[in-house]
Amino acid sequence: MNPYLSVILWAVGIVLLFILLIFWDNRKRKKLVKRKIKRIYGTVPDREYDAGDIEKISRYFRRKSQGKEFVIDDITWNDLDMDRIYMQINQTMSSPGEDYLYAMLRMPLFRKEEIRERDELIKFFQTHEKERIQLQLMLSEVGKTRLGSLSETIFALESSPKVSVGIHVVMLAALVFSLAVVLPISPLRGFFLFFILSVANITLYFAGKDRKLVELYLDCLSSLLRILSVADRMETADWPATKKQMDHIREGKKAFRSFRRKAVFLTSKNAGSGDPLQIVLEYVRMVFHVDILTYNSVLKEVQDKTDKIMLLLDSMGELDAAISVASFRELLVLKSKPVFEDYNGGQVRMEVEDLYHPLIQEAVANSMYAEGGTLVTGSNASGKSTFLKNIAVNAILAQTIVTCTCSSYHAPFFRVMTSMALRDDLSGGESYFIVEIKSLKRILDESKKKVPLLCIIDEVLRGTNTIERIAASSRILRELDKPWVLPFAATHDIELSYILSGIYHNYHFEEEIKDREVVFNYLLQKGRATTRNAIRLLEMLDYDREIVEDARGAAEEFESTGVWKSLGEEKAD
Numbered sequence: 385m386n387p388y389l390s391v392i393l394w395a396v397g398i399v400l401l402f403i404l405l406i407f408w409d410n411r412k413r414k415k416l417v418k419r420k421i422k423r424i425y426g427t428v429p430d431r432e433y434d435a436g437d438i439e440k441i442s443r444y445f446r447r448k449s450q451g452k453e454f455v456i457d458d459i460t461w462n463d464l465d466m467d468r469i470y471m472q473i474n475q476t477m478s479s480p481g482e483d484y485l486y487a488m489l490r491m492p493l494f495r496k497e498e499i500r501e502r503d504e505l506i507k508f509f510q511t512h513e514k515e516r517i518q519l520q521l522m523l524s525e526v527g528k529t530r531l532g533s534l535s536e537t538i539f540a541l542e543s544s545p546k547v548s549v550g551i552h553v554v555m556l557a558a559l560v561f562s563l564a565v566v567l568p569i570s571p572l573r574g575f576f577l578f579f580i581l582s583v584a585n586i587t588l589y590f591a592g593k594d595r596k597l598v599e600l601y602l603d604c605l606s607s608l609l610r611i612l613s614v615a616d617r618m619e620t621a622d623w624p625a626t627k628k629q630m631d632h633i634r635e636g637k638k639a640f641r642s643f644r645r646k647a648v649f650l651t652s653k654n655a656g657s658g659d660p661l662q663i664v665l666e667y668v669r670m671v672f673h674v675d676i677l678t679y680n681s682v683l684k685e686v687q688d689k690t691d692k693i694m695l696l697l698d699s700m701g702e703l704d705a706a707i708s709v710a711s712f713r714e715l716l717v718l719k720s721k722p723v724f725e726d727y728n729g730g731q732v733r734m735e736v737e738d739l740y741h742p743l744i745q746e747a748v749a750n751s752m753y754a755e756g757g758t759l760v761t762g763s764n765a766s767g768k769s770t771f772l773k774n775i776a777v778n779a780i781l782a783q784t785i786v787t788c789t790c791s792s793y794h795a796p797f798f799r800v801m802t803s804m805a806l807r808d809d810l811s812g813g814e815s816y817f818i819v820e821i822k823s824l825k826r827i828l829d830e831s832k833k834k835v836p837l838l839c840i841i842d843e844v845l846r847g848t849n850t851i852e853r854i855a856a857s858s859r860i861l862r863e864l865d866k867p868w869v870l871p872f873a874a875t876h877d878i879e880l881s882y883i884l885s886g887i888y889h890n891y892h893f894e895e896e897i898k899d900r901e902v903v904f905n906y907l908l909q910k911g912r913a914t915t916r917n918a919i920r921l922l923e924m925l926d927y928d929r930e931i932v933e934d935a936r937g938a939a940e941e942f943e944s945t946g947v948w949k950s951l952g953e954e955k956a957d
Contacts (some may be wrong), residue, residue, distance in 0.1 A: 421477070421520045429475050436469050443488050444483035444535045447463065448694070454799050456490045456780060459823055463804035463840075464773050466490075468743055475711040478526040480697045482702025483535050483582030488705055493781035494797045495649075496724060501628075502706070503721065508625035510711040516707055517643070519621055522614050523704050526607075532917070535697050538611075541604050542687055546680045547594040552673040555585050556826070559672060563931040586670045598679050605682065611648055612637050613698055618700075629699040636695035643685035650675040650682050683881070709785045718749070720792050720891070722782035727796040731755055731867045732836045734775070738791040741774045742781075748906040749790070757865050757888035759881055759932070760874045761913040765904040766893035768874040769804065772840045775872060776800050779838050796836045801827050804842040820845060824860060831869050839864060841873045858883045881912040897924065 424430070449455045456466070470489055476482040508517045559581050567574025587596050615637040622630045644820055648665075669675045686693075713719055725733075727906060733755040740747035750771060761770045778788045778799050787950075803823040827839045844857035854877055861880070864871040865887050873888070875881075881890050892913035895904045897920055919939065923932045942948055 386906055400662040402722055405462070414751065417524050418517060419519060420472050423473055425516075425560075425711050427711075428477075428715065429471060429473075431471070431474065433471065438486075439535060441483055441486050444697075444728035446486050446793055447535075447539070448490060448698075452495075454492070456492065456800065457826075459826070460776070460800060460802045463802040463842075464777050465743070466777070466780070469777065469781075472715075472742060473708055473712045475665050475708045476704045477520050477707075478537060478700065478704050480526060480701035481523060481708065482528070484698065485705035486709055488702075489780065490763075491786050492780060492797075494783070498536060499722075499724065499783070500587055500784055503626055505702075505706045506709050508623070509707045510713065512623075512625075515621065515623060516710070518628075519618075519703060520707060520874045521615050522621070523700065525954070526610055526614050526700065532733070538608050538693055538697075539690070541601060541608075541683065542690065544601050544604075544683055544687075545597065546683065547597055547676055549594075549680065551588070551592075552676050555581065555588065558679065559585065559748050565950025567944040577899075578851065582671050585673060589670050589673060589676075594676050598650070598676055605647055605650060605686075608640075608686065608693070609644065611700065612640055612644060615696060616701070620811075626703060629703050632695050636692045636699070639689050639692040640685070643682060646678055646682045647683060650678055657906065709787065712785070713787055716787075716789060718789065718791060720788050720790055721786060722788050722793040722795070724782075725796050725837050726795060728869070729867070732796055732798075732870050733792075734795040734838070734870060736775070736790050737796075738790075739774055739778060739793075740789055741770055741777070743788045746768070750908040752891070752908060754870060754872070754889075756870075757861065757884065758870075758872045758891060759861075759884060759888040759890045759912075759943075760872065760893070760908075761878060761881055762874075762875070763876075763895060763917055764912070765902075765907040766895055766904055767908075768893055769842050771893070771908060772842060772872050772874055772905075773802075773804070776802055776838065780791070796839075798836050798838040798840045799830065800840075801830055802840040802842075802868075803827060805841060817845075826858070828863060831864055831866060834868050837869045839869065841871070843875060844880075853877065854879050862887060878912060887919035897921075 438790065439953055445455075461467075463882045466489060470486055473483055473489075474485055476485055493502065521863075559578065561573055562577040563582055565574075618630060618633055671856065710896075718740065733753070736752045738749040739750040739751065740749040748767075754775075758771065764767045774789075776794060778790060778796065779798050781796060782788050782793055782795070803820065824841070824844070827837075827841070831837055831839070841861075844860060845853045855877075857873075857877070858880055860881055861884060875878075881888075889909055889910075890912040891908055893904070893906065893908060894913060895902050895917060897903070897917060902921070919932060919935050923929075923937065937950065
């Protein structure tokens with residue numbers, strides 16, 4: 385056999401074997417992903433979040449929410465520990481999915497038609513396993529970028545600087561000259577010149593600053609190409625329930641036809657995957673610098689298409705987020721679809737049954753009907769704050785993922801605001817009290833807009849002295865007594881329950897002391913708290929009997945007279 389033919393056949397055989405190995409590896413990976421998809425559906429997510437991950441994910445929401453009339457603000461989000469609830473729900477397969485899910489939880493819906501559409505999409509994935517898995521396999525190819533939010537990665541292209549291509553054009557011209565002119569005339573000299581120029585070009589490629597600049601944005605371009613490639617495949621998954629999202633995906637990807645043709649010289653949707661074509665192209669880039677030479681042109685194709693990128697990210701993200709919510713629903717032991725009442729004036733109200741907190745295992749469920757103000761009293765750790773948080777959390781879940789952790793939920797569409805887990809603002813130099821009164825002021829301002837408002841306040845004005853706290857907090861809570869406002873407040877100040885009598889309904893949580901241990905039942909009960917277990921705890925911890933009895937007597941005397949007796953006068957007597 386001709387030795388040249390043998391070499392060619394061996395080369396072809398090696399390439400074919402290489403291609404088969406890649407095909408087999410991709411097929412194996414797909415099977416592993418499919419098994420994982422089936423395994424994790426309806427389970428608690430096991431993803432571990434690094435410091436800063438949520439902040440990166442939240443940037444998509446901050447971009448998308450610009451101009452929105454109402455979103456869940458940072459104070460309310462942090463008060464309710466919504467980051468943890470987001471982590472409990474997040475079973476997404478892609479970065480657009482987790483970005484969209486976060487934005488979804490912070491942007492409540494306020495129209496029944498929007499609620500119906502979102503619920504139908506979620507229910508479709510609950511009841512169509514084959515279609516769900518098919519779509520999740522596609523979304524897994526979009527994946528999650530190592531640099532944080534994929535949307536943030538792509539939008540970095542908006543501010544990407546251009547590169548100077550002068551020297552690269554000169555070197556390309558020299559290479560073409562060596563091949564097209566010198567090589568035909570003198571093959572030896574032509575080949576030698578081409579080799580010298582190639583080495584010089586490869587050295588320039590890795591040593592020059594232009595390549596380093598381009599490399600910074602390769603992830604951005606590869607991510608966009610990956611999204612467009614998956615968008616092509618999604619057209620085969622055009623089911624009636626996903627028609628709106630698929631139409632948007634088709635519209636979005638049309639704008640990138642020219643970009644995709646040019647970007648093949650710069651990067652690939654499978655950059656770094658071992659694709660044989662990309663390995664060959666990588667050598668072509670090193671020698672001819674085609675990636676640097678086409679970079680400015682490719683960048684121009686992307687930088688004026690932010691709206692189309694958002695359309696693609698929104699549509700893919702919404703599908704992925706809906707599947708994640710479907711998985712979350714399977715996780716819940718008790719759930720219900722919210723029922724929204726039209727608000728046409730009059731007093732707003734809320735009715736919930738068997739309400740429990742989604743983050744608490746073996747949680748105690750409570751039911752209540754709220755109309756007008758609600759004041760909740762009780763000792764520390766008795767369940768006040770958790771119950772009030774749960775009211776707000778379920779109002780948010782109702783209007784975002786159309787899922788409540790209770791057996792029934794009836795309410796109008798609410799704007800939800802809280803003032804609960806506040807801290808000193810050390811960076812801003814503000815005390816706890818200043819932070820608190822600013823937090824309350826934003827709720828009072830919102831209450832003037834005459835739209836249904838659910839507000840939750842924990843320990844009103846705890847940052848100041850007792851007299852002023854009671855005087856000011858009672859007036860603030862009275863100011864929130866408006867037909868369109870549903871205020872809930874938790875307090876240790878029993879005085880408030882008397883001052884606000886007739887305006888706020890009193891509820892409480894209580895505890896028992898059994899065998900020298902405090903036992904909480906976490907059951908909401910009507911009326912104000914009447915127990916004095918703080919003094920009883922002193923007795924349990926073997927405080928002097930005289931101190932305990934004296935404290936108990938002083939408390940009883942104040943309750944009957946409303947006046948504290950001066951200890952100085954008592955000592956003088």
